[in-house]
Amino acid sequence: MKLQHYLGGLENLGPVDFEKRVFVQEWEKRIFGIHTTMMAESAHLIDSLPRYPMDTLPTSFKSDWTWASLRTGAEGMQPFEYFKFRYYEKWLGGISSFFINQGYISEEEFKSRADFYRKEPDAPLPDKPSAPIREQIVRYLEQGDSGMRPCAGKPLFAAGDSVTVADPAAVDHTRLPGYLRSKPGKIVEVYPGAFAYFVNTGLDGIGKPMPVYRVAFDAADIWGVEKSEPNTMIYADLFEAYVQAPV
Amino acid sequence: MSQLFDYEKQREAESAAKVRALEALLIEKGVIGSDSVDTVLAHFETVAGPFNGAKIVARAWVDPEYKARLLADTPKAIAELNLAQGMDGAEGEHMLAVANAPGVHNLIICTLCSCYPWPILGLPPYWYKDPVFRARGVREPRAVLKEFGVPVGAETKVEVWDSSAQIRWFVVPERPANSEHLNEEQLAALVTPESMMGVALIELPAI
Helix, strand or coil, rough: CHHHHHHHCCCCCCCCCCCCCCCCCCCHHHHHHHHHHHHHHHHHHHCCCCCCCCHCCCCCCCCCCHHHHHHHHHHHCHHHHHHCCCHHHHHHHHHHHHHHHHCCCCCCHHHHHHHHHHCCCCCCCCCCHHHHHHHHHHHHHHHCCECCCCCCCCCCCCCEEEEECCCCCCCCCCCCCCCCCCEEEEEEEEEECCCCCCCHHHCCCCCEEEEEEEEEEEHHHCCCCCCCCEEEEEEEEEHHHHEECCC | CCHHHHCCCHHHHHHHHHHHHHHHHHHHHCCCCCCCCHHHHHHHHCCCCCCHHHHHHHHHHHHHHHHHHHHHCHHHHHHHCCCCCCCCCCCCCCEEEEEHHHHCCEEEECCCCCCHHHHHCCCHHHHHCHHHHEEEEEHHHHHHHHHCCCCCCCCEEEEEEEECCCCCEECCCCCCCCCCCCCCCHHHHHCCCCCCCCCCCCCCCCC
């Protein structure tokens, strides 16, 4: 198991920090903006709904960068490191490693440029605006990247069916919250169509288009009567690969 | 600033230098434009943000038929309103509204990451991304809600929505009592992002 897949339900953590700001440091805005630009430039968008003209976009970025990239990186971290770093610190680490590993920038130039900005924090950035990239960012933010596809077959389950959540091998990345594994639930909605995921998660089971179900769980069935609050229902949307007939 | 965010200055200065170095190199190498990051940030200042959600909620409060349409077909009902962005967009390709009511309180969470309905709520606040909220919200929602100042009795059903696939949920909170004198615009001004994720109630400002 990976701790990051099992965050839901982890006990003994103390109070929640009720910080309402989106960014607590100015630099966090910049890494968020870089990440979102990468998503808007991701090569996979050529096959998405809606279609984007990725082949003619004047950028040297030719890789896939989706939510799955960031999530895989965070879920792959050493778990104690995961809690040591703040949210956008994880993004900064993951994104800069990606650009170095993919050969877009070298480790040496990244280090020396960071040294430069450490000494000259107010030195300006290069001035090379790009109208086509700007237009693609706006297009992407307005039209998004839906995984919805036609449903090839008939969904295996229907609303009202009792089901058991699957327990596939833990791999790099999953969309199955750990606390739901092997638990009993009830299908309350079969979403129209089928849904692809950004990457193929291998043994975990998602990637190609498949039905998605809204599954209802009684909290007592998940945590036990003694350790759960009364009168509480939990709903999760689960890809068909994560849903099985009751055992 | 809470203690969690109260790190020594060096840590922030280090991250600031790294992110500036990264942005500079990406611009030089033609990966992004020097206006790309600002374009993203401007979108979340003016087009996508909690001001959209507040308009949707206020309309649902003043027009019960709109509220029924919103709960039955959320994207279609959102598209009825003249928002700067239509019904969908990145991280809002599939949105669904759930409504609080006497006896039912909803809480939205993403235990695996930070899924959030960008087009109508903008970007998630830190508490939503906090691993402690993500861990505890799904196990002891009433205890967490109490810490947030929202007491929910045992007789009220709590419904927790874990954003684990395509749907981005949001809550239509209950209209505050004694707000009949307020118009739609004044009502929208009361709606907070927290109330639309279920961790706050809406109260009338003290007179």
